[in-house]
Amino acid sequence: MRRIISMLMENEPGALSRVVGLFSQRNYNINSLTVAPTDDVTLSRLTVTTIGDDRKIEQIIKHLNKLVDVVKLVDLTDGSHIERELMLIKVKVSGAQRAEVMRLADVFRGEIVDVTPTSYVVQLAGTSDKLDAFISALGDTSILEVARTGVSGISRADKVLSL
Amino acid sequence: MLSGGDMLIRALHDEGVDLIFGYPGGTALHIYDAIFRQDKVEHILVRHEQGATHAADGYARATGRPGVVLVTSGPGATNTITGIATAYMDSIPMVVISGQVTRDAIGSDAFQETDMVGVSRPVVKHSFLVQSAADIPNIIKKAFYIATTGRPGPVVIDFPKDVTDPAEKFPYEYPETVKLRSYMPPQKGHTGQIKKAVEVLMSAKKPIIYAGGGVVQGEGAEELTKLTQTLGYPITNTLMGLGVYPATDKQFLGMLGMHGTYEANMAMHESDVILAVGARFDDRVTNSDISKFCPNATILHIDIDPASISKTVTAHVPIVGPVKAVLKEMNDQINASSDKVDADALKQWWENIEHWRQRNCLAVESAGELIKPQQAIQALYEVTNGDAYVTSDVGQHQMFAAQYYHFDKPRRWINSGGLGTMGFGLPAAMGVQLAYPDATVACVTGEGSIQMCIQELATCKQCELPIKIVNLNNEALGMVKQWQDMQYSGRHSHSTYADSLPDFVKLAEAYGHVGVRIEKLSELKEKLAEAFAMKDKLVFIDIAVDQNEHVYPMAVKGGAMSEMFLSKTERT
Numbered sequence: 001m002r003r004i005i006s007m008l009m010e011n012e013p014g015a016l017s018r019v020v021g022l023f024s025q026r027n028y029n030i031n032s033l034t035v036a037p038t039d040d041v042t043l044s045r046l047t048v049t050t051i052g053d054d055r056k057i058e059q060i061i062k063h064l065n066k067l068v069d070v071v072k073l074v075d076l077t078d079g080s081h082i083e084r085e086l087m088l089i090k091v092k093v094s095g096a097q098r099a100e101v102m103r104l105a106d107v108f109r110g111e112i113v114d115v116t117p118t119s120y121v122v123q124l125a126g127t128s129d130k131l132d133a134f135i136s137a138l139g140d141t142s143i144l145e146v147a148r149t150g151v152s153g154i155s156r157a158d159k160v161l162s163l
Numbered sequence: 164m165l166s167g168g169d170m171l172i173r174a175l176h177d178e179g180v181d182l183i184f185g186y187p188g189g190t191a192l193h194i195y196d197a198i199f200r201q202d203k204v205e206h207i208l209v210r211h212e213q214g215a216t217h218a219a220d221g222y223a224r225a226t227g228r229p230g231v232v233l234v235t236s237g238p239g240a241t242n243t244i245t246g247i248a249t250a251y252m253d254s255i256p257m258v259v260i261s262g263q264v265t266r267d268a269i270g271s272d273a274f275q276e277t278d279m280v281g282v283s284r285p286v287v288k289h290s291f292l293v294q295s296a297a298d299i300p301n302i303i304k305k306a307f308y309i310a311t312t313g314r315p316g317p318v319v320i321d322f323p324k325d326v327t328d329p330a331e332k333f334p335y336e337y338p339e340t341v342k343l344r345s346y347m348p349p350q351k352g353h354t355g356q357i358k359k360a361v362e363v364l365m366s367a368k369k370p371i372i373y374a375g376g377g378v379v380q381g382e383g384a385e386e387l388t389k390l391t392q393t394l395g396y397p398i399t400n401t402l403m404g405l406g407v408y409p410a411t412d413k414q415f416l417g418m419l420g421m422h423g424t425y426e427a428n429m430a431m432h433e434s435d436v437i438l439a440v441g442a443r444f445d446d447r448v449t450n451s452d453i454s455k456f457c458p459n460a461t462i463l464h465i466d467i468d469p470a471s472i473s474k475t476v477t478a479h480v481p482i483v484g485p486v487k488a489v490l491k492e493m494n495d496q497i498n499a500s501s502d503k504v505d506a507d508a509l510k511q512w513w514e515n516i517e518h519w520r521q522r523n524c525l526a527v528e529s530a531g532e533l534i535k536p537q538q539a540i541q542a543l544y545e546v547t548n549g550d551a552y553v554t555s556d557v558g559q560h561q562m563f564a565a566q567y568y569h570f571d572k573p574r575r576w577i578n579s580g581g582l583g584t585m586g587f588g589l590p591a592a593m594g595v596q597l598a599y600p601d602a603t604v605a606c607v608t609g610e611g612s613i614q615m616c617i618q619e620l621a622t623c624k625q626c627e628l629p630i631k632i633v634n635l636n637n638e639a640l641g642m643v644k645q646w647q648d649m650q651y652s653g654r655h656s657h658s659t660y661a662d663s664l665p666d667f668v669k670l671a672e673a674y675g676h677v678g679v680r681i682e683k684l685s686e687l688k689e690k691l692a693e694a695f696a697m698k699d700k701l702v703f704i705d706i707a708v709d710q711n712e713h714v715y716p717m718a719v720k721g722g723a724m725s726e727m728f729l730s731k732t733e734r735t
Binding site for chain 2 (some may be wrong): 009013014017018021025037043055058059062063065066068069070071074163
């Protein structure tokens, strides 16, 4: 099952490599990974999406918690949560396709953030599923480039990942 | 005001370190100069950095105190990796200090530059790259704290050369305590879980206690022995746990697992409750197919590392905590409770076990004057009155030592169980002998393993270490050969080298030691006793043993614990 694990880690050199190294060393999957500073300068927040059965996910979480750099961790998929990913996608468009892609971007609540006579860059945020759906909805429109940020997420309501 | 190099050595002293093992080189020279200018921390010069790590490891295993290693950058650092991985797999507290190129040269492919923090990452508990000399006292304090607490393990500290520059001085104060917000090892077990475990344990009909190296590292042997004897339950130890329960006691069933005793493995398989203490259901115990493992057992698992619980075998009652504190609480709860063990069921259970025991799976068939390797270990046990520190290398000799030397105390049996590192035995014995100069230290090895760190014979000479090397010489890589006999129709691919073996007696003499060769059973005990009587000398005892011997019992590949080969012709 797909899981979104979010953690606060010490903003120290080598911390990221320890997390990533753990996944490769123990043959765990990383589907996406994002890391960025938080409001606390000593902490970064890292979010990873991974796939595994319950036993594997339990091991991943235990091993992540063992890392000295990992301060606190939550499996967002354990509870109600919001997941978002940002995608910038460059498509080759001409003729009737230009209006078609613009309408499609509208339907998905995306924005066209760059326009040339032959291409658009569409910016789209949402769950990974939604971004996948947009890509397949483009059908035979020629995709020139896809840049996705990977999943970030946060728990709903009172549940908070902080110290 | 102290320079970085002086701070490092001073901090080691303030941490209680009086002995380190190392090898100098370019980027470590400021540190070596700091060592030269003081007399608090003694340095042992090894002949290869791998030897330094194994020696520090042996020291740590024998004493319970962290082993400390100092090496230079590049090859010095990479040569420690095998030793670090060995310590990591067996949860041994160790601090490895490596030199590094200057901060401004890092990343430039400078001479003898290696990304030590990166190279060692998968085999350390944690690591530090010192960015500023002012951080040194804090980093040393943290490193030792992390290495020695919780599930112990090796910690690397990489020191860029300019950080140790004698010209730059900083105020020095060694912190008394350390607190890390992201690292808080448990101090005790969950009382409710312990209560639940005690209830299951007391109502068991066919219980067994399965104790591992965590009981050694967690100093839990005394509480474990008390618990086992209060309950009257059978106990088995893993390879790493030998000695945590006296092997000569009747409740002890011997080692379990791949080369465990028939009675220990049968009792595990038939049990209804297993109390696992500081053991991790390693594949050498469970025999890889978990679905066949102890099918009727309720598993109670005590371990300080939550990741060891339900990793391979699901624990029905997990208890995360230090074994000593948890076992003490169990003992207290049992004493305070009016519940009694099921005496009738236990009597029946012991009858079953005695029946298995009568199979006498470790009986040795004599072969005239030809020395069986088992007989060599039996003789060693007798000659040393069962009270030596025994280090070993890896292979058949290791298993024979584990089976035939009956360890009654923890920290006496020192071997590389997890990583299985050949070359471990001799340097580890150096660490033990340096920790206990008057103790009898025997290194049980084979002619294959001993050649992997043979250079340390020179260190032994320099430090006058009276180690006794017991070389079970079968002129082959015995364990490899055994597997080739059993699984590859006897095709001995690259496991023999009889025509190119050194004369170990002359080799020992060349290093300034005494060499003894034993070839006949009738002279075994006497010559061994003579060698051990040379209290102030290292004696290399080269024993010619049966070249066709296999280690039995041996688990049947992919089978349950009850499936074993008991000899070349018998299978359960």
